[in-house]
Amino acid sequence: MGDSSASYIHMVQxxxxxxxxxxxxKEQxxxxLSKHAKINPIITSTVWKELEKENKEFFESYSRMxxxxxxxxxxxxxxxxxxxxxxxxxHH
Structure with missing residues (x-):
C-alpha cells in the first residue's frame, strides 16, 4: 500500500x-483535478498545503503574483x- 499511495501523491503533485x-x-x-482526473479535492488541497510548506518562498511570490x-x-x-x-x- 505504501508504495502505491506514494506514487499517487506524486502524481497529484x-x-x-x-x-x-x-x-x-488552489481552488481552481x-x-x-476533481473534474478531469477524478481526484478528491481534499487530497489536492492536502498535497497543495504540503507543497506550500516545502516551498514557502515560491508560494508567497506565486500568491502575490x-x-x-x-x-x-x-x-x-x-x-x-x-x-x-x-x-x-x-452614439446616441
Missing amino acids: HLIEKCILFNMT CMEA KEEKVSENETRERILKMVSASSTDS
Whole structure:
C-alpha cells in the first residue's frame, strides 16, 4: 500500500504543478483535478498545503503574483466598461 499511495501523491503533485503553470489558484486546481482526473479535492488541497510548506518562498511570490494579476484584470475591466459606456453614449 505504501508504495502505491506514494506514487499517487506524486502524481497529484505533478498535476498541481501543471495547474500552477496555468496560473491557477488552489481552488481552481482542486476543481480541475476533481473534474478531469477524478481526484478528491481534499487530497489536492492536502498535497497543495504540503507543497506550500516545502516551498514557502515560491508560494508567497506565486500568491502575490496572482493578487497583482487580479487587480490588473479588475482595472482593465473597469477601463473597458468606461470606454464602452462612453462609446455607447456618444452614439446616441
